[in-house]
Amino acid sequence: MDLAKKVDFLEYNVIRKNWQRSKLKIVLCYPNVYKAGMTGLTVQQLYYLFNLDDEVLCERCFLAEPLRTIESGAELRDFDVIAFTLQYEEDYVNMVKMLLDAGINPMAEKRSQADPVIIAGGQAVSANPLPVSKIVDCVFVGELEPCLSDLLEILKSKMSKRRKVEEMSNLKSVYRYGKERVERCLALDLDQAPHILAQLTTASADAFIDPLFANAFCLEVSRSCNRRCRFCLVSWTNGPLRYRSLGKIKGLLDEGLSRSKANRVVLIGTGIFDVPWFKDVCAEVLSRNLGLSIPSLRPDVVDDELLEFIKKGGQKTIALGVESLSKADRAFLGKAYDDEALENVVEMAVDKGLTEIKFYLITCLPKEDMENSFQLFNKILKIIAKSRATLHISMNPLIPKAHTPFQWLSPPKPNMIKESYRRYFKLFKGPKVRFEVLNPHRAVFQAVLSLGDERLAFRLVKLAELRLRSWATMTRLMPEVFLKPGEKAPWDVIDVGCDKRVVARSFEEAMKSLEDRRPPNL
Numbered sequence: 352m353d354l355a356k357k358v359d360f361l362e363y364n365v366i367r368k369n370w371q372r373s374k375l376k377i378v379l380c381y382p383n384v385y386k387a388g389m390t391g392l393t394v395q396q397l398y399y400l401f402n403l404d405d406e407v408l409c410e411r412c413f414l415a416e417p418l419r420t421i422e423s424g425a426e427l428r429d430f431d432v433i434a435f436t437l438q439y440e441e442d443y444v445n446m447v448k449m450l451l452d453a454g455i456n457p458m459a460e461k462r463s464q465a466d467p468v469i470i471a472g473g474q475a476v477s478a479n480p481l482p483v484s485k486i487v488d489c490v491f492v493g494e495l496e497p498c499l500s501d502l503l504e505i506l507k508s509k510m511s512k513r514r515k516v517e518e519m520s521n522l523k524s525v526y527r528y529g530k531e532r533v534e535r536c537l538a539l540d541l542d543q544a545p546h547i548l549a550q551l552t553t554a555s556a557d558a559f560i561d562p563l564f565a566n567a568f569c570l571e572v573s574r575s576c577n578r579r580c581r582f583c584l585v586s587w588t589n590g591p592l593r594y595r596s597l598g599k600i601k602g603l604l605d606e607g608l609s610r611s612k613a614n615r616v617v618l619i620g621t622g623i624f625d626v627p628w629f630k631d632v633c634a635e636v637l638s639r640n641l642g643l644s645i646p647s648l649r650p651d652v653v654d655d656e657l658l659e660f661i662k663k664g665g666q667k668t669i670a671l672g673v674e675s676l677s678k679a680d681r682a683f684l685g686k687a688y689d690d691e692a693l694e695n696v697v698e699m700a701v702d703k704g705l706t707e708i709k710f711y712l713i714t715c716l717p718k719e720d721m722e723n724s725f726q727l728f729n730k731i732l733k734i735i736a737k738s739r740a741t742l743h744i745s746m747n748p749l750i751p752k753a754h755t756p757f758q759w760l761s762p763p764k765p766n767m768i769k770e771s772y773r774r775y776f777k778l779f780k781g782p783k784v785r786f787e788v789l790n791p792h793r794a795v796f797q798a799v800l801s802l803g804d805e806r807l808a809f810r811l812v813k814l815a816e817l818r819l820r821s822w823a824t825m826t827r828l829m830p831e832v833f834l835k836p837g838e839k840a841p842w843d844v845i846d847v848g849c850d851k852r853v854v855a856r857s858f859e860e861a862m863k864s865l866e867d868r869r870p871p872n873l
């Protein structure tokens with residue numbers, strides 16, 4: 352049985368529309384596996400938004416064989432529009448693979464008027480659409496809600512495909528190769544933004560298919576974050592922080608929970624900890640006798656009350672965006688807080704009986720301070736040792752992203768990443784420690800696509816044609832890319848609403864913070 356048939360059989364709240372009566376048919380493609388795409392809200396929300404229009408039929412397609420939509424088993428070619436959601440750079444190759452598998456030429460200029468219109472959107476391409484700009488016809492930059500009706504009006508019209516693409520690229524938030532300025536689209540008032548209520552849930556016990564939180568209602572509380580940590584793409588490209596009112600949130604819970612079989616609420620929002628009623632939202636969910644899951648948090652915002660909510664909500668793990676165990680490195684990263692804050696959170700979390708403490712850490716920083724990291728690690732290990740908890744460390748190298756102050760840092764090289772990991776593997780060990788790292792080549796691959804331009808399109812097609820699976824081989828076939836300090840970036844054509852001087856000043860401050868540091872001695 353193929354994926355489409357299997358999933359279709361198991362999902363609740365699938366939207367099915369009449370093909371004959373629908374004026375515009377869109378296939379929403381997530382260029383990765385079903386499980387990844389259906390974890391979280393992005394695919395669900397886009398599916399809902401497109402289908403809100405009675406004249407539009409939208410079905411979902413994931414990276415699978417055969418390549419068919421979940422709803423009707425149709426092929427990509429059967430649709431008027433192919434819409435890719437690209438949240439992560441490494442999915443760009445999968446996007447090309449999907450086009451090749453659908454028998455569609457992956458280069459926009461080689462496609463005919465009879466081919467579907469291909470658009471892309473999402474976090475990764477909204478920051479830098481250049482690498483995919485010769486593959487798709489248009490890239491939508493930012494959040495779709497405020498611009499959706501303009502986009503659909505063009506796509507529903509009787510104009511030729513060429514005219515539609517031209518008209519779309521006249522919209523201020525749509526990028527087409529060669530356009531000189533695009534303004535990201537932002538939903539300023541989240542209370543006015545539609546939120547999917549009848550969410551898709553699966554009833555399978557199949558770990559291959561089941562998304563994380565399969566039986567949960569995902570509630571988007573906030574978007575973006577105002578803290579401006581220097582590595583954080585969301586904060587620099589999608590600000591400011593916006594959030595729904597408490598009244599709206601209660602209304603969404605009332606209706607959303609009545610329309611699904613959810614027994615848990617997953618709160619969604621990067622800067623959720625800065626929402627003034629964050630704890631009220633937690634209390635509201637618990638008052639309804641539901642499980643509660645919250646996203647990863649800054650260590651310095653966690654207090655006893657929040658941990659109590661987490662515990663009562665049945666969450667056994669707390670995930671913390673620690674970034675570094677050295678205070679100096681945290682200052683460089685733009686996420687300053689004291690070591691004591693982290694020790695206190697770990698202490699409180701184990702006292703509450705949480706069984707897993709997860710740290711996200713970043714390495715490959717200039718003049719990285721391993722000495723102090725190791726000292727704090729040992730203090731934390733002592734706290735963990737007295738408890739039932741385990742410490743789970745997930746480490747990535749610093750990957751420079753477009754529009755962030757670190758866009759001017761050189762991406763790390765695989766050998767440098769491996770060397771850094773090797774040193775931490777020696778230090779971060781213990782029976783209650785689980786230490787995992789991002790594949791070094793995969794990290795470099797992400798960095799190249801984050802900072803690349805339109806010349807990468809041919810490489811992406813080559814990689815997809817070769818069906819390579821090894822990150823090391825794929826990375827070897829990519830060029831080295833980097834931006835020199837002060838140099839104008841290709842992605843400067845995208846106005847993400849952030850003053851370039853602020854970005855440059857933040858980079859200068861970061862570099863200045865390194866000046867008094869002695870070189871690493873571990």
Ligand code: SF4
Nearest residue numbers: 576578579580583586
């Ligand atoms: S606190 Fe978290 S979400 Fe906010 S800017 Fe920093 S890393 Fe990003």
